[in-house]
Amino acid sequence: MALKVGVIGTGMIGQDHIRRLTQVLSGVEVAGVTDIDLARAKSAAPAGATVYETPEALITAPEVQAVVICSWGPAHEAQLLACIAAGKPVFCEKPMVTSEAAALKVIEAEVAFGRRLVQVGFMRRFDADYRRLKRVIDGGTLGAPLMYYSKHRNASVPEGLYTSEMPLNDTLVHDADISRWLLSDEVSAVEVRVPRRSTRGRDLRDPVMVMLHMASEAIVDVEISVNIGYGYDIRGEVSCENGIAALPNRPAAVVTDANGIRQAIPEDWRERFIEAYDQEFREWIVAAGAGTATGPSAWDGYAATLVADAALRAVDSGAREPVTMIDKPALYN
CATH class of the missing domain: 3.30.360.10 (Dihydrodipicolinate Reductase; domain 2)
Structure with missing residues (x-):
């Protein structure tokens, strides 16, 4: 049985992932799409896919087994939390979130769920x-x-x-x-x-x-x-x-x-990392089919967010800015 995936966000990278999921990879089917621009979502939707009016409708749809988030960064927090609440594996393009507080909410929700569901799109790995x-x-x-x-x-x-x-x-x-x-x-x-x-x-x-x-x-x-x-x-x-x-x-x-x-x-980036994008999705499809996630985790998304925050402070202060992390939850060891 093919893994039925819903894609949130049908801009440049969302469309490239839809192409990848429908034309390159096996064991997966794009069952639904949504975008803030519904006309663009309808244009990007492959044959047979449902166009949902909101990300929440897509995430909670019974026919959607796993989710790919390609929306803009500030929207990621709510969409990730909704996926975790629904118990659905989710691939989230970077940045995972745009603040330390948001990253901690995602980590806390996933730890409370008790199983990894989030994979962050750091394709270089x-x-x-x-x-x-x-x-x-x-x-x-x-x-x-x-x-x-x-x-x-x-x-x-x-x-x-x-x-x-x-x-x-x-x-x-x-x-x-x-x-x-x-x-x-x-x-x-x-x-x-x-x-x-x-x-x-x-x-x-x-x-x-x-x-x-x-x-x-x-x-x-x-x-x-x-x-x-x-x-x-x-x-x-x-x-x-x-x-x-x-x-x-x-x-x-x-x-x-x-x-x-x-x-x-x-x-x-599409030309340089086309094979890496293909491979990260191959591995995600296998993991999501088993109800979990692999590769870069919510912890990795949190760590990258802290580095970005420190860099923004450092460019203003001209000083060496510290990065202070919480203790790493056992889920990510």
């Missing part, structure tokens, strides 16, 4: 290159990790839809999560430095440099440039006691001809 890099780090042959360099570069971002806060409260969460996961460590403090602004960035605070101080005393150096111009460029390199390990540039093919040696650059 499902990328084959990142998984190979983690195996190298965990294998121990290079010794303890000392520094990790994370580069997050977008060709451009939509004017008017992307604000100066978003590199730190929207984009940074990916780098924070992958750093925590690769290093098996938590962030204890955050610093932010703002260099000369890019003329491509209009009025944005861009680029920014973020330093994540880890509990182990390793340091993560994050560069976020959202108007780099040439393409979507994601890089990572870990420096350890006995050597370094780095992600390959993607796509990996290198062309040599009369014009020189060159390598293509992905246009955007």
Whole structure:
């Protein structure tokens, strides 16, 4: 039996996930969709799917067994809590929520339920290159990790839809999560430095440099440039006691001809992480079919939210801002 899924939010990423769930993956069926723009929901709905007027109607519908949340961040808290109350596994695109208080509510609800239901859409953990890099780090042959360099570069971002806060409260969460996961460590403090602004960035605070101080005393150096111009460029390199390990540039093919040696650059996140998105949903479908969740948890969403909050404080204060976490519930161990 195929897992019957309801999708909340039919914007760019919601439509891409609907395509993935209907055209790429097996064992799943999109049974319902909803969006604040019902006309857009109707246009995005695959054949046979019900268009619900509200997220609440979709979540409580008997035919919907699991939910995919692709709505805007401030709506996530209420939708996640409704999914947990209904006992339905839920895949939630990042950011999980937009405040520490909201993250704690989600954690408390899930712990009270007694079983993991929430998976957060940190797709980098499902990328084959990142998984190979983690195996190298965990294998121990290079010794303890000392520094990790994370580069997050977008060709451009939509004017008017992307604000100066978003590199730190929207984009940074990916780098924070992958750093925590690769290093098996938590962030204890955050610093932010703002260099000369890019003329491509209009009025944005861009680029920014973020330093994540880890509990182990390793340091993560994050560069976020959202108007780099040439393409979507994601890089990572870990420096350890006995050597370094780095992600390959993607796509990996290198062309040599009369014009020189060159390598293509992905246009955007869909091209760079298409296989990672597919894999995260393969694993989620299996887990959701068993009534649970896998991969990045509500705890991971909470941790990323705290890092973003600390980064926003740090850009204003110019100081090293601490990250203080609650004791980790046993559910997430």
